[in-house]
Amino acid sequence: DIVMTQTPLSSPVTLGQPASISCRSSQSLVHSDGDTYLSWLHQRPGQPPRLLIYKISNRLSGVPDRFRGSGAGTDFSLQISRVEVEDVGMYYCMQSTQFPHTFGQGTKLEIK
Amino acid sequence: EVQLVQSGGGLVKPGRSLRLSCTASGFTFGDFAISWFRQAPGKGLEWVAFIRGKPYGETTEYAASVQGRFTTSRDNSKSIAYLQMDSLKTEDTAVYYCSRYGGRPDYWGQGTRVIVSS
Numbered sequence: 166d167i168v169m170t171q172t173p174l175s176s177p178v179t180l181g182q183p184a185s186i187s188c189r190s191s192q193s194l195v196h197s198d199g200d201t202y203l204s205w206l207h208q209r210p211g212q213p214p215r216l217l218i219y220k221i222s223n224r225l226s227g228v229p230d231r232f233r234g235s236g237a238g239t240d241f242s243l244q245i246s247r248v249e250v251e252d253v254g255m256y257y258c259m260q261s262t263q264f265p266h267t268f269g270q271g272t273k274l275e276i277k
Numbered sequence: 278e279v280q281l282v283q284s285g286g287g288l289v290k291p292g293r294s295l296r297l298s299c300t301a302s303g304f305t306f307g308d309f310a311i312s313w314f315r316q317a318p319g320k321g322l323e324w325v326a327f328i329r330g331k332p333y334g335e336t337t338e339y340a341a342s343v344q345g346r347f348t349t350s351r352d353n354s355k356s357i358a359y360l361q362m363d364s365l366k367t368e369d370t371a372v373y374y375c376s377r378y379g380g381r382p383d384y385w386g387q388g389t390r391v392i393v394s395s
Binding site for chain 2: 200204208214215219
């Protein structure tokens with residue numbers, strides 16, 4: 166199975182300041198079709214997850230452009246340019262290149 | 278508008294069965310895979326099962342932890358996906374989510390709680 170490792174596990178940030186989360190996979194996420202199926206999801210308490218970014222850097226329609234995904238191969242990151250109140254919660258990276266699909270442990274974003 | 282509405286959770290004793298439903302609307306259901314996930318209390322997300330769409334033969338995949346006990350299926354005429362959960366264990370206690378998957382898990386159901394306890 167592909168192991169996904171996120172850092173940090175907790176990220177206190179000041180409103181209006183940037184935040185960054187890293188995600189490393191235990192093996193390359195490049196699929197045989199040439200795409201890399203690395204997604205980022207956000208989850209608020211009591212809510213279902215919400216997809217933000219797919220295939221490393223593609224924002225889902227309606228996701229603010231302050232969210233940016235980047236990376237390649239085994240190293241990926243999610244950056245928020247200016248954190249807003251509604252950004253608090255858990256962030257998960259997920260790979261769907263290979264079964265079983267797997268998630269990082271999650272990063273808790275909170276306001277200082 | 279794409280929607281996934283879940284039903285079927287509840288409290289069940291160990292060893293018993295439960296069937297979850299995921300009713301879709303707003304898109305051509307048969308063209309998309311459906312993925313099932315769960316989240317145990319206070320824990321992270323775990324992938325559980327996957328059923329491909331009609332173009333890909335509706336084949337299935339399962340996590341090792343549920344292989345042989347859980348079965349996912351779909352009724353494209355009704356736009357419903359199912360997760361049949363047999364021989365339930367206490368460690369299956371979680372909120373279960375379904376998600377539309379077309380290369381990414383873009384739309385999610387609201388989740389349904391399953392509690393396995395004697």
